[in-house]
Amino acid sequence: MNAVEVKGLSKSYGGYAMNDISFPVPRGYITGLIGPNGAGKSTIIKAIMGMIVPDGGVITVLGQNAGATEGNYKQEIGYISDENIFYEYLSMEQMKRIIAPFYARWDEDLYLKYMDLFELPSRKKIKDCSKGMKTKYAIALALSHHPSLLIMDEPTAGLDPVFRRELLDLLADYILEEENTILFSSHLTTDLDRVADYVTFIDRGRLVFSDNKDEILERYSIVKGAKELLDGDIRKEMIGIRETEVGFEGLSGNRDKAVKLFGDKVLYQRPTLEDIMYFTSKGGKQHA
Amino acid sequence: MPKIICLVRKDLILVQRYLWLIVIYAFIFSGFIQSNDSALLYGLLPGLLLILAIGTDMRLPNQQFLVSLPVKRNYLIFSKYASSFIFLILGIAVCLLMNMVTDLVDYGTLKINASLVIGTFISMTLFTSIYLPLYYWLGLKGAQFLNMAMMIIIMVSNGAVSSLLGSEDISRPLEWVSAHSLAASVLIASATALVVFISYQISLAIFRKKDL
Amino acid sequence: MNILLSPSSGEPIYLQIVRQMRGSILQGELLPGTPLPSIRQLAKDLQISVITTKRAYNELEQEGLIDSVVGKGSFVAGGNQEFIREQRIRMLEDKIKELLEESRSIPVSVDELIDWIRLLENEGGPDK
Incomplete structure (x- = not known):
């Protein structure tokens, strides 16, 4: 079964509307x-967490109904928000004492192990902690009740590069357990380029794709060529193009087709997720 | 530990921060410093405590935190009402205590003004019944504004009630009440309970649809 | 067994893994029956996705180089010598093709190439 099933999710805000979004989050x-800022990633995550009430759609988490009307499914979820949601005037120890009793599988030893590993002083007030410390604390809390689904909303924004690497190791440790699943939203995609198994791309409220990452990065291709080559045909094939004085670079959604069309007149390159996001928003086109 | 108790416990932990404020206030108005003015004490202290205590997790991130817990939204609301009730009792208890102490010191006697206690209880319950739905409706954005407004309302209504109790017109209804104390109590108790129930339903309706 | 990945080389990661593991197995570095790291452990060590390591292992399984037992993990296949020799000959053939292509482009004739090979072989010396 999938860890999360989003079916027909719709929500409209002032800025944009999200309509009929469906995708799975495979277990294990x-x-x-991914998606640019404001694309709707946080909306999706908050809908899963029951923090916003969608206009339409059904979300299931580990087979249970999820959303604003339910509470129990969150026993299985370790949630890490993009900003600090804990009480600033409490110490980390006090905050933990508030949270721990809610979770059936709270593991005090594990919590202490993480606090130690992250070098967090329990008595320090949360307001006196740096952003990095607050994130680490949130991670410690989230992992300490043995959740089988970890949901992280932009966890690496504001973290130093050293800890970002350590976080990847932590996640890899977590996913050693086949039953565990991670949903990781980020607009900093370099981490996901390596470790993501599946990628769901949301752009301006629209689902662009939700697929196996390796397959995506093999299917898409960066195409680079001389600016003289740019004609109507090429423009039509590209999802987005960046033209300069010294050439053009574009993204094709179908590498095989591009190779057939342009042969070796152009250079082909494996894209990164960031490239895909960049050219998609540049082009603003629909593509398969 | 059952979820409701965890939630109420959370409110109790959060209010510790304001304990000093309550203590100072109680001290000032209890007659140690100025003349024994029960109206000011009973009138304002429970209200102050309630606003401080309930307002501690009014901020949006804190509401998000609460919803991220494995608890249904109705439990969150129910626990808020339960906490308010507890703070109300605590507030009145503090007033009672200060009153008794000052009475002992000033007059050497222990006098408990039952009607003041009951009156405060009822008026504060009504106040809470109005405050909480507003808290759920506006609170997340207009927190400061709401609290200011509520404080003013408390002070104004406190003054109004005091003068009302002292006036002539109230004496006839009050006579009726003392004559039919059982019927009156049942009537008042059920009316109060009804108001709280309605308030709870309104809060539920508001918060259920809220986006955080 | 060591696996060293080069993310910028243009070769898909899973193929790099397949190639390096294949090499280790065929060269006898990894003996038949040797337990291999689980796909998740390997993903963690290499800091790549689980699906990628899974794909690499599937590929190696298809080539008959490893066996995966549900619940136990993956092991180097207890292949017979004949099979391994065949695999190594295939790899040698690929290398020879590469060599020929390179010589053609310089160009160096096949005869020159053969003489050259003999020379280098003798330079290997009496201590061989």
Whole structure:
């Protein structure tokens, strides 16, 4: 079964509307949720967590109904928000004492192990902690009740590069357990380029794709060529193009087709997720 | 530990921060410093405590935290009402205590003004019944504004009630009440309970649809 | 067994893994029956996705180089010598093709190439 099933999710805000979004988060793997800022990633995560009430759609988490009307399914979820949601005037120890009793599988030893590993002083007030410390604390809390689904909303924003690497190791440790799943939303995609198994791309409220990451990065291709080559045909094939004085670079959604069309007049390159996001928003086109 | 108790416990932990404020306030108005003015004490202290205590997790991130817990939204609301009730009792208990102490010191006697206690209880319950739905409706954005407004309302209504109790017109209804104390109590108790129930339903309706 | 990945080389990661493991197995570095790291452990060590390591292992299984037992993990296949020799000959053939292509492009004739090979072989010396 999938860890999360999003079916027909719709929500409209002032800025944009999200309509009929459906995608799975396969169990046992890391799914990256990517997209530019404001695209709707947080909306999706908050809908899963029951923090916003969608206009339409059904969400299931580990087979249970999820959303604003339910509470129990969150026993299985370790949630890490993009900002600090804990009471600033409490110490980390006090905050933990508030949270721990809610979870059936709270593991005090594990919590202490993480606090030690992250070098977090329990008595320190949360307001006196740096952003990095607050994130580490949130991770410690989230992992300490043995959740089978970890949901992280932009966890690496504001973290130093050293800890970002350590976080990847932590996630890899977590996913050693086949039953565990991670949903990781980020607009900093370099981490996901390596470790994500599946990627769901949301752009301006629209689902662009939700697929196996390796397959995506093999299917898409960066195409680079001389600016003289740019004609109507090429433009039509590209999802997005960046033209300069010294050439053009574009993204094709179908490498095989591009190779057939352009042969070796152009250079082909494996894209990164960031490339895909960049050219997609540049082009603003629909593509398969 | 059952979820409701965890939630109420959370509110109790959060209010510790304001304990000093309550203590100072109680001290000032209990007659140690100025003349024994029960109206000011009973009138304002429970209200102050309630606003401080309930307002501690009014901020949006804190509401998000609460919803991220494995607890249904109705439990969150129910626990808020339960906490308010507890703070109300605590507030009145503090007033009672201060009153008794000052009475002992000033007059050497222990006098408990039952009607003041009951009156405060009822008026504060009504106040809470109005405050909480507003808290759920506006609170997340207009927190400061709401609290200010509520404080003013408390002070104003406190003054109004005091003068009302002292006036002539109230004496006839009050006579009726003392004459039919059982019927009156049942009537008042059920009316109060009804108000709280309605308030709870309104809060539920508001919060259920809320986006955080 | 060591696996060293080069993310910028253009070769898909799973193929790099397949190639390196294949090499280790065929060269006898990894003996038949040797337990291999689980796909998840390997993903963690290499800091790549689980699906990628899974794909590499599937590929190696298809080539008959490893066996995966449900619940126990993956092991180097207890292949017979004949099979391994065949695999190594295939790899040698690929290398020879590469060599020929390179010589053609310089160009160096096949005869020159053969003489050259003999020379280098003798340079290997009496201590061989």
